[in-house]
Amino acid sequence: MLLRHLHFLKLVFLxxxxxxxxPQAHLAMMMKTFVKxxxxxxxxxxxxxxxxxxxxPGASSTQTLTLIGYKRGGPVLAALTLLVWIFPACxxxxxxxxxxxxxxxxxxxxxxxxxxxxxxxGFLIFACISSLPYSVKNLVTSxxxxxxxxxxxxxxxxxxxxxxxxxxxxxxxxxxNKRIPQVEIKPGKIxxxxxxxxxxxxxxxxxxxxxxxxxxxxxxxPVNLFENSYRMGSLVFGGxxxxxxxxxxxxxxxxxxxxxxNPNAIHIDKKDMLTGIGIVRAVPGPxxxxxxxxxxxxxxxxGPAMQxxxxxxxxxxxxxxxxxxxxxxxxxxNRLKKYSVIYRSLEGINASVLGIMVGSTFYILKDxxxxxxTSRGFxxxxxxxxxxxxxxxxxxxxxxxxxxxxxxGYFL
Numbered sequence: 001m002l003l004r005h006l007h008f009l010k011l012v013f014l015x016x017x018x019x020x021x022x023p024q025a026h027l028a029m030m031m032k033t034f035v036k037x038x039x040x041x042x043x044x045x046x047x048x049x050x051x052x053x054x055x056x057p058g059a060s061s062t063q064t065l066t067l068i069g070y071k072r073g074g075p076v077l078a079a080l081t082l083l084v085w086i087f088p089a090c091x092x093x094x095x096x097x098x099x100x101x102x103x104x105x106x107x108x109x110x111x112x113x114x115x116x117x118x119x120x121x122g123f124l125i126f127a128c129i130s131s132l133p134y135s136v137k138n139l140v141t142s143x144x145x146x147x148x149x150x151x152x153x154x155x156x157x158x159x160x161x162x163x164x165x166x167x168x169x170x171x172x173x174x175x176x177n178k179r180i181p182q183v184e185i186k187p188g189k190i191x192x193x194x195x196x197x198x199x200x201x202x203x204x205x206x207x208x209x210x211x212x213x214x215x216x217x218x219x220x221x222p223v224n225l226f227e228n229s230y231r232m233g234s235l236v237f238g239g240x241x242x243x244x245x246x247x248x249x250x251x252x253x254x255x256x257x258x259x260x261x262n263p264n265a266i267h268i269d270k271k272d273m274l275t276g277i278g279i280v281r282a283v284p285g286p287x288x289x290x291x292x293x294x295x296x297x298x299x300x301x302x303g304p305a306m307q308x309x310x311x312x313x314x315x316x317x318x319x320x321x322x323x324x325x326x327x328x329x330x331x332x333x334n335r336l337k338k339y340s341v342i343y344r345s346l347e348g349i350n351a352s353v354l355g356i357m358v359g360s361t362f363y364i365l366k367d368x369x370x371x372x373x374t375s376r377g378f379x380x381x382x383x384x385x386x387x388x389x390x391x392x393x394x395x396x397x398x399x400x401x402x403x404x405x406x407x408x409g410y411f412l
């Protein structure tokens with residue numbers, strides 16, 4: 001099975017090394033790599049997977065890629081896809097936790113990534129154009145896309161806002177019951193082990209962590225770290241932009257508010273935590289990899305081996321609940337799609353996702369220097385337009401485009 005899917009896993013690995021720009025840009029890069037370059041999924045499937053994952057807590061781009069692996073080879077390939085995708089970013093962020101004191105002094109070297117944001121915008125433009133024929137088919141879906149685009153622009157980054165827009169779009173197109181009549185559907189068997197495993201880990205981790213805290217175990221940090229990471233991965237909606245402030249409050253702000261600091265409790269210096277929050281945006285892969293950085297810093301005073309273990313605990317704790325939830329709910333979603341009430345909703349859901357991508361594109365564009373008459377502005381325009389044109393009219397792989405933009409940042 002592994003040999004049969006080796007090409008797919010290679011593409012996932014290359015994607016993990018070049019996927020900059022956050023979940024919206026990740027989706028656009030997936031469309032180039034897994035739809036246009038090698039058709040492992042269709043445009044409709046990718047948009048549907050992304051919309052479904054937006055309704056769940058956790059890392060949406062990670063869950064979307066996991067579902068592509070699930071479609072190709074079931075749970076085993078889904079797990080391998082998840083590991084190949086998250087490992088490079090988590091390894092980089094965990095490694096940075098060992099050298100955090102040197103990162104600030106060498107931050108200027110990360111200026112090589114100054115054209116990554118314009119490049120990510122070009123990817124988003126490509127994704128919007130590619131998705132348009134499959135997402136907007138009539139006046140209603142056009143209005144949904146426009147409305148969701150405007151709402152995303154004005155309320156970008158607000159927790160729970162994206163799921164609300166998706167549900168609202170599905171509700172609107174479901175108001176008409178004339179086009180798609182209900183057909184009889186045979187009941188199917190639900191495999192409950194994923195959700196039971198998710199719930200058992202959640203409860204046991206919470207109970208043990210609270211016992212360790214109340215009894216002030218001398219080596220309770222790893223236990224508390226796993227519980228904190230697993231809880232955040234289970235409950236965070238809105239992606240990395242929501243996760244990072246929660247981590248900052250949990251590990252830095254809250255411990256600083258305690259007058260007498262407990263040496264057995266997790267505490268990360270505010271400056272170190274903010275450094276990681278800044279650096280993770282220049283690292284390819286999921287933004288949730290910040291958990292490996294915070295995990296390493298959380299156990300740093302326990303020695304290098306424990307610091308490495310902290311990075312691993314952070315990675316497992318933050319991504320495991322996302323995987324368990326998506327692999328449990330997706331088979332149920334596939335059955336629900338056969339009901340006309342859900343099938344009609346897919347039109348609005350796809351239009352909402354397109355609107356969210358369009359709104360995200362304009363939101364990112366407003367923060368990019370474009371029309372100030374400087375050389376940097378002209379280069380930014382060239383990068384945005386050039387990336388979009390290359391993606392639309394050529395079959396040049398995404399990693400080459402990323403390499404070109406990094407080279408521009410180095411030489412210009």
